[in-house]
Each structure stands twice: as C-alpha cells, then as structure tokens.
Amino acid sequence: IVSSARRQLRRLHSLVEQLADVEPAASLPLIVSAMAEAVGVQRLCVHLLDESGPEPRLRRSATVGMTPGVNDGLELLAVGNGGGPPGEAAATGETVVVEDTRRDPLWRPLRWTDVVQPRSSWSVPIVGAAGVLGTISGYADTVGRPQADQLELVSLYASHAAAAIEKERLLADATRRNRMLETLRGVLDKLAGPQPAEGALAVALVALCRGLGADAIA
Numbered sequence: 001i002v003s004s005a006r007r008q009l010r011r012l013h014s015l016v017e018q019l020a021d022v023e024p025a026a027s028l029p030l031i032v033s034a035m036a037e038a039v040g041v042q043r044l045c046v047h048l049l050d051e052s053g054p055e056p057r058l059r060r061s062a063t064v065g066m067t068p069g070v071n072d073g074l075e076l077l078a079v080g081n082g083g084g085p086p087g088e089a090a091a092t093g094e095t096v097v098v099e100d101t102r103r104d105p106l107w108r109p110l111r112w113t114d115v116v117q118p119r120s121s122w123s124v125p126i127v128g129a130a131g132v133l134g135t136i137s138g139y140a141d142t143v144g145r146p147q148a149d150q151l152e153l154v155s156l157y158a159s160h161a162a163a164a165i166e167k168e169r170l171l172a173d174a175t176r177r178n179r180m181l182e183t184l185r186g187v188l189d190k191l192a193g194p195q196p197a198e199g200a201l202a203v204a205l206v207a208l209c210r211g212l213g214a215d216a217i218a
Contacts, residue, residue, distance in 0.1 A: 011037070014034075027167070027168065028161060028168075032044055032064055033064060035136070036065070038157065039150050039153055039157075040150075041138040042065045043139040044065065044066075045064075045074055046060070049090060049132060057078060057079065058083055058090055061134065083109060084107060085107070085110075088123070089124060090132050093131075095155075099120050099144055101117060101119055101120060101121060102117075118140060120139075120140045120143050122138050123136070128162040133165050136154060179211065
C-alpha cells in the first residue's frame with residue numbers, strides 16, 4: 001500500500017512539473033493521459049460544458065483509447081438523463097457509476113457503436129469555482145464498481161483538470177480583451193491624427209474592421 005501511494009505521489013509530482021512547462025491548451029490532454037495510467041483505465045473521455053446554444057450540452061474534448069466510431073457517438077451529449085452517465089454527472093455534480101451497462105437504463109441514451117461494449121462505467125464531474133465545467137468518464141470491460149480510492153484519485157485529477165480549464169479560459173479572455181484594447185487604441189490614434197475628420201474616420205473604420213475580424217463595416 002505504501003509503495004502504491006508513493007508511486008501515485010511521484011506521478012502527481014511529475015504531472016505538476018509537466019503542467020508548469022506546457023501551454024494551457026495542452027494541459028487537459030496531458031492530465032487525461034496521466035489519469036488513465038494512474039487509475040488503470042484504458043478508455044477515458046472528457047466532456048466540457050458548452051453553453052453557446054439554446055440549451056447546455058456536453059461536448060467531447062479529450063479521449064484516451066477510444067475508437068473513431070465511439071468518439072462520434074460521444075461527440076455531443078445532453079445534460080441530464082438524456083446524456084447517459086456523463087449527462088447525469090454534469091446535471092447533479094455528483095459521481096455516477098453504472099455497474100452493469102446491460103441492465104442500467106442510464107446507459108441506453110449513449111450511442112456506443114464499438115463492437116466491444118463496456119460492461120461498466122463511471123462519470124466524475126469537473127467542478128470549478130463557478131460550478132460544473134464538464135465530466136471525466138471511464139469505461140471498463142468488467143462488471144462492478146471501481147474501488148473508493150480509485151474514485152478519489154479520479155476526483156483529484158479532475159480538480160487538476162478544472163484548474164487547467166479555468167486557466168485556459170482566463171488566458172483566452174485576457175487575449176480577447178487585449179485585442180479589443182489594441183483595436184480601440186488604433187481607432188483613437190487615427191481619429192486624433194492630422195487628417196481631416198472625414199478621411200480620419202474612413203481610416204479608423206478600416207482599423208476597426210481589421211480588429212474585429214469583419215469582412216465589411218459601415
């Protein structure tokens with residue numbers, strides 16, 4: 001037991017060191033790969049909450065050991081019972097375990113197209129400061145529940161995933177704000193230049209169009 005605990009600590013220390021050296025966008029795949037090795041699960045899938053549409057959805061973000069057909073089936077899931085175990089975990093913020101996929105009705109909404117069907121699964125929510133950010137799901141070839149310490153380990157990795165997701169979003173937001181400020185500064189510089197008002201306005205609109213990434217502006 002002590003040897004196993006030390007091994008997990010070494011893995012976590014190694015993961016933290018690697019996360020410090022990679023770009024935020026590369027952090028989540030790195031965490032998922034490390035978690036798959038730590039918990040001994042060959043098939044993992046991460047879904048992130050997508051609230052851009054009329055209803056929130058879970059969008060597949062990173063996978064380990066999944067076939068292309070299965071990835072397509074897990075691409076977009078509903079939040080709640082309609083999204084299977086990942087959807088239920090996202091809706092409740094609690095870990096959801098399916099001990100036998102052949103008997104549990106919660107499994108039915110998933111379109112698992114692989115010939116080899118998993119016999120059990122679990123889904124753990126990724127919870128950040130503002131709430132649920134997504135889920136991490138594991139799929140096993142045997143019937144039964146994972147051990148309590150395995151789920152605790154998954155939750156620990158999920159907390160690292162939450163930190164990586166929030167860091168990436170903060171960086172993207174800061175980049176977007178900086179781009180907007182540079183655009184405004186360019187527009188104001190053009191308007192304050194020596195050109196007449198009409199000509200300066202035309203030049204400023206060109207700068208605004210480029211800053212917004214628009215095809216045309218009037």
